[in-house]
Amino acid sequence: MTARRARVVISDYDYGDVDVERAIVEGAGHELVALQCRTDDELAREAQGAVAILCQYCRVGAKTIQSVGSLRHIARYGVGVDIVDVAAATARGILVTNVPHDYCLDEVADHAMALMLALTRKLRDYDHAVQDGVWRWQSGRPLFRLRGSVMGILSLGNIGRAIAARGQAFGFHVIAYDPYVGDDVFAAMSVERVSLDELLRRSDVLMNQVPLTSATRGLIGAEELRVMKPTAFLINTGRGPTVDNQALREALDEGRLAGAGMDDLSEEPAKRRDWTPAESPLVGHPKVIVTPHVAYYSEAAIETARTFASEEVVRVLAGMPPRTPVAPR
Numbered sequence: 001m002t003a004r005r006a007r008v009v010i011s012d013y014d015y016g017d018v019d020v021e022r023a024i025v026e027g028a029g030h031e032l033v034a035l036q037c038r039t040d041d042e043l044a045r046e047a048q049g050a051v052a053i054l055c056q057y058c059r060v061g062a063k064t065i066q067s068v069g070s071l072r073h074i075a076r077y078g079v080g081v082d083i084v085d086v087a088a089a090t091a092r093g094i095l096v097t098n099v100p101h102d103y104c105l106d107e108v109a110d111h112a113m114a115l116m117l118a119l120t121r122k123l124r125d126y127d128h129a130v131q132d133g134v135w136r137w138q139s140g141r142p143l144f145r146l147r148g149s150v151m152g153i154l155s156l157g158n159i160g161r162a163i164a165a166r167g168q169a170f171g172f173h174v175i176a177y178d179p180y181v182g183d184d185v186f187a188a189m190s191v192e193r194v195s196l197d198e199l200l201r202r203s204d205v206l207m208n209q210v211p212l213t214s215a216t217r218g219l220i221g222a223e224e225l226r227v228m229k230p231t232a233f234l235i236n237t238g239r240g241p242t243v244d245n246q247a248l249r250e251a252l253d254e255g256r257l258a259g260a261g262m263d264d265l266s267e268e269p270a271k272r273r274d275w276t277p278a279e280s281p282l283v284g285h286p287k288v289i290v291t292p293h294v295a296y297y298s299e300a301a302i303e304t305a306r307t308f309a310s311e312e313v314v315r316v317l318a319g320m321p322p323r324t325p326v327a328p329r
Contacts, residue, residue: 005029007030007033007049007070008025008030008031008032008033008317009034009050009053010033010053011037011043011047011060012035013034013056014056014057015302018032018034020303020306021054021306024313024314025310025313028317028318030317037058038271038272039059040058040060040063042058044063044067047064047068047071048067048070051073051317052072052313053068054310054313055074055075055076055083055084056077056078057083059083060083060084061084061085066092071094072316073095073316074089074097075096075309075313076096076098076099076326077099077309078098078104078296079211079296080239082212082213082239082241083271084096084326086327090327095322095325097324098324098326099324100308103301104296104297107298108237109159109162109163109166111291111294111295112235112237112261112263113166113167115235115237115261115289116235119233119235119261119289121140122139122143125139126140148173149171149204150172150173150174150202150203151164151173151175151203151204151205152202152206153167153174153175153178154176154206154209154219154220155177155209155211156181156189157178157181157209160176160178161185161189173192174190174191174192176194176199177194196224200224200227200228201227203228203229203232204231205232206228206232206233206235208220208236208237208243209237212242218243219242220236220243221244222244225244225251225257226256228256230256231258234259235261236261236264237264237295238264240263240266240267240293241266243266245265249282258287259289260282260288261288262290262291263291263294265280265283265290267280270293308324312324
């Protein structure tokens with residue numbers, strides 16, 4: 001593809017402006033159009049003539065892929081590409097790219113640990129008690145020592161490894177399940193390889209970091225939660241739909257799990273125009289801390305994601321190979 005002027009569309013964004021993208025895309029001689037679409041149908045209508053789409057939350061599905069005949073490249077702001085129909089795009093010769101995992105590696109690992117510490121040290125319970133005028137160590141009882149406890153990690157990718165290193169620094173014995181990672185990685189990390197069932201049964205803290213695919217949707221469901229210790233905590237800084245939120249609510253209500261820290265819900269509100277907390281079985285639950293899919297966030301990480309995705313578009317428009325092509329799973 002030549003470097004002639006092309007129409008580049010941003011499907012949606014919540015950054016407040018598109019100055020970073022505009023400087024890169026228009027600086028390379030192309031047109032940039034910023035939209036605020038929420039559905040594939042909306043995007044299919046509004047993105048006509050686009051050669052490339054930068055997407056944050058809006059789904060780029062079959063409707064857009066089939067109806068925007070000029071489309072050649074879909075660039076995701078971030079790592080996960082579950083909002084993109086990668087198979088359909090690839091079948092039509094449309095390139096899909098993402099941002100490398102390490103752009104927010106430390107942020108996600110730190111956030112996972114922050115959720116874990118807030119729950120295991122009962123920070124919210126203590127704060128609420130003090131705000132109500134109660135100054136007693138018993139307000140958070142019982143608390144258990146972390147050193148010597150078992151941290152289970154579901155998916156030992158780059159972020160999972162960063163979480164493992166942090167867990168070991170706190171004195172956890174770290175175990176993990178990941179059929180796609182070799183024994184050499186487990187050995188180098190001093191992480192014990194276990195089956196999924198053993199991971200669930202042994203973990204005092206289960207750190208879920210799996211990406212969202214057709215195979216991992218609802219991976220932690222009612223059956224898996226029944227296996228876990230009633231004193232265990234579930235921390236999810238992976239994709240929200242990998243955990244069955246209703247099953248998790250039932251496990252918490254029935255005392256079969258001590259608590260959960262969720263950085264994403266099964267249906268992410270940012271992908272919708274209208275949403276109320278009442279729609280979620282987890283928001284407002286006394287044993288759950290929910291953050292609005294912010295584990296990746298720092299000012300530096302946001303800047304990196306926006307810059308990398310925009311530069312990837314410009315590279316491809318100039319006929320250069322992409323740095324981070326995504327293949328169908």
